Amino acid sequence: MTPRIRHKLEHHKGSVNSAIFDASGAYVFTGGQDKSIRLVNSATGEEIQTLLGHGWGIQGLAISRDSSTLASCGGTDRAVYLWDVGQAQLTRKLTDHAQRVDCVAVSDNGSIVVSGSFGKTVRVWDTRASNSPQAMLQVLKESKDGISSLVLTPAEIIASSIDGCARTYDMRTGRVVVDSFGSGQPVVCVRVVSDGKCLLVSSMDGSIQLVDRADGKSVAAFSGHVCKDYRIQCDASNSMVASGSEDGFVYVWDILRDSESGSAQYRLGGHSGIVNTVEFHPSAKSGLAKGHAMMLSAASDGSVIVWE
The missing domain is CATH 2.130.10.10 (YVTN repeat-like/Quinoprotein amine dehydrogenase)
Known part of the structure; x- marks a missing residue:
């Protein structure tokens, strides 16, 4: 049909620029160039909440499996924003990127966040750490161009890049697998x-x-x-x-x-x-x-x- x-x-x-379901599918989160994040009931279309705080348009959204933690990136804000969904409150900003942040992903329990930048890097954050410098666990620098999308699984980070490759990082072994796709064209999205x-x-x-x-x-x-x-x-x-x-x-x-x-x-x-x-x-x-x-x-x- x-x-x-x-x-x-x-x-x-x-x-x-970004629209996602929560893990249940009952709710929709949307992020726009108007700097706002909207929470909507997917069954009724009713807007429930508006989240404000970004200084630039929203480029990416990701939510934990328990729907308690929402991560957003606002491009030229050069930061990842973390939100308590139940309280509709901004809880912290993760700031270390030197250039705009275009994509973000969150672990199932919200404890790990990864963010991808136009500055060719992926940053891995521990949200349980008390401040931003301590929160940053690792910087992945293998890309030759901007990061266009991210996937975070329990064991891997997968990052696509404008350099025409997708890189899979095994977090248990540290091994990196690089896939290129023949045409050499920028890769704009990768999904598992x-x-x-x-x-x-x-x-x-x-x-x-x-x-x-x-x-x-x-x-x-x-x-x-x-x-x-x-x-x-x-x-x-x-x-x-x-x-x-x-x-x-x-x-x-x-x-x-x-x-x-x-x-x-x-x-x-x-x-x-x-x-x-x-x-x-x-x-x-x-x-x-x-x-x-x-x-x-x-x-x-x-x-x-x-x-x-």
């Missing part, structure tokens, strides 16, 4: 597919690849969306791949059906600007999406769409 719009949210003034065996990699030549983590080879490729000038984010459920696009549409592919042709199954309209990011509902990632919202998309026109 073709995805349809459940809610179109227009709470922000200006581009919405739900079974953990593949990476979903989006590049600035308009390609999305499903890459086998065992040998680094592409096992499927998806095309049709436009990604030439912007850091367009993609995501995967247990059976689908979706991406934003510079032409204002959301593109959705069936992983199995479309893996040979690469053509999108759905081209979804509803936004009137660049679609910056998409994210599947947690239940869609587990394969239990019936009766739930399916996906979020957020765009430069200030809108966020909850799809079902």
Whole structure:
């Protein structure tokens, strides 16, 4: 069945750069160029809370699995902001980056935060430490260009870079695996597919690849969306791949059906600007999406769409 719009949210003034579900999927957090973070009920579309404190537009959001800790990065703020979700309060700022911070990720219990910068570095933070200098555990400097997206698993940090690579850091052994993807084009987004065996990699030549983590080879490729000038984010459920696009549409592919042709199954309209990011509902990632919202998309026109 073709995805349809459940809610179109227009709470922000200006581009919405990040939109995520909490772990339950009951709530949506959106971050915009208007420097605000909005908390919305995904079932009703009702805005619950606005979080203010950033001095620049929000570039990235991440939330702990227990939904207690929200991390945000505001680009030119050059810092990571940590929020107590229950109290709707800013609890601390992690400040050490020399250039803008574009992406952030949080561990399941909120104790570890990683942040990626235009300054080519990934910083690893211990949020239990009492002050910012003590909180910084490590600086990862292997990238030759800005960090575009991050994934944090219990054992790994995966960082994509504008230098055309994705780097996987094994936190137990210190080993670094570097994957490059042939074209040499900037990698704008990386995600771990739900079974953990593949990476979903989006590049600035308009390609999305499903890459086998065992040998680094592409096992499927998806095309049709436009990604030439912007850091367009993609995501995967247990059976689908979706991406934003510079032409204002959301593109959705069936992983199995479309893996040979690469053509999108759905081209979804509803936004009137660049679609910056998409994210599947947690239940869609587990394969239990019936009766739930399916996906979020957020765009430069200030809108966020909850799809079902």
